[in-house]
Amino acid sequence: MREVAPDLRGATPALLPLRARGLTLEIGGKRLVDGIDLDLGGDGITVVLGPNGAGKSLLLRMLHGLIQPTAGEIHWGGHPLTTDVRRRQALVFQKPVLLRRSVAANLDFVLRGRDGSARRRALLDHVGLGGHAAQPARQLSGGEQQRLALARALATEPQVLFLDEPTASLDPASVLKIEEIVRGAAAHGARIILVSHDLGQARRLADEVVFLANGRLVEHGPAARFFDNPASGAARDYLAGRLVV
């Protein structure tokens, strides 16, 4: 079985800090991600900002092992991106990928019967879907679907939780609910790496900001410093709404 019993989790090697060096991705001769060095410490919420096409999603996928970089190295807590490491991470996509099954079955898919129904109920209550267990997942509203995707991600007890624009195209109330869940996960020790195009969201959630432009890492530092006193012209332009592409 692939689960690690919860009480053993503390004994598994920690994934953090993250150390990435020279991360580069070339596709069709184009350098989409260009020599990114990134160090992430033990806890908190990192928000990845940058204009459309900056390489935010590609960076996230490389850090999670969904895409192989053309060059560069990634180490999580000193470990390369093995399956073991990847199983301690979860990724929530912008468009939730839900199974054609009930809400409950979508969670059971990752819980696999282990302390099943109690966990499932707790998770559904946690994301405000307690009354929807029997409903087909794809009948849920966009916001509910994303909360179910989050619940499923949390069900795997990830040490690192990636989110790629999880609230794009959701209504404000749904956005706030999801932000609350994300903050809760961070408070319980999950390391959050969230891509956003929403500056308000970044201000609400970020402990630190990683700013990308043109496949390069332009700034990385505490959120307050980034918003109040950005070091680069690109970040200043972006914050002022002058840098769209």
Add this chain to the structure above:
Amino acid sequence: MQDMGEALQLALALVLSGDPDLLEIVGLSLQVSLTATAVALLLGLPIGALLAITRFRGRDAVLVVVNALMGLPPVVVGLLVYLHLSRAGPLGFLGLLYTPTAMVIAQTILITPIVTALSRQVLEDLHAEYDEQFRSLCLSRIETIRALLWDGRYALLTVALAGFGRAVAEVGAVIVVGGNIDHLTRVMTTAIALETAKGDLALALGLGLILMAIALGVNAMVQAVRLTATRAAHA
């Protein structure tokens, strides 16, 4: 055309009275074609699933072959099975020629490519949608296939119905390997061919009506499955 009206009346009488000969023929038809469909699913679904989620050298060639096999003429399949099962053939010792088993074998060969190709398409589309999420969850290949088969269940049911529809309606393969022997290997399509040739239009028409009802029924089931899937937000 006077004959025609008369024959139709007789045919309806045969069907409605539950004529035992007719029932026997219909029963064997269903038994042979349902068995062939089941075996074709057992073979075709795993192959279709593997083709859907794996990329290997020569995969395109395999797909071309599978697609080409979809168009196998039933009578040629019958001939090939005949050559293997006839007394002089490599499998002649099994004594299967002119038995329902031979008919099941022939129909299975006929529709396995259909089931394989159609399920491959269904599962590949589904896989395209699920792939990143499944890789994120580190699912094994077996786990992936199992999830795809279950989540594609409605579409796969229509694939099964398509296979069954093709099997139950074909005549060329079963007549060559079954021989259309009364009370043994006579099925709807072969009986229709024989009775028409003999001029017994009533039985032929009666069976034709039933066959048509089955074909329409299969189609109605396909529509119903689609509707159910959409309602359950599975589509």
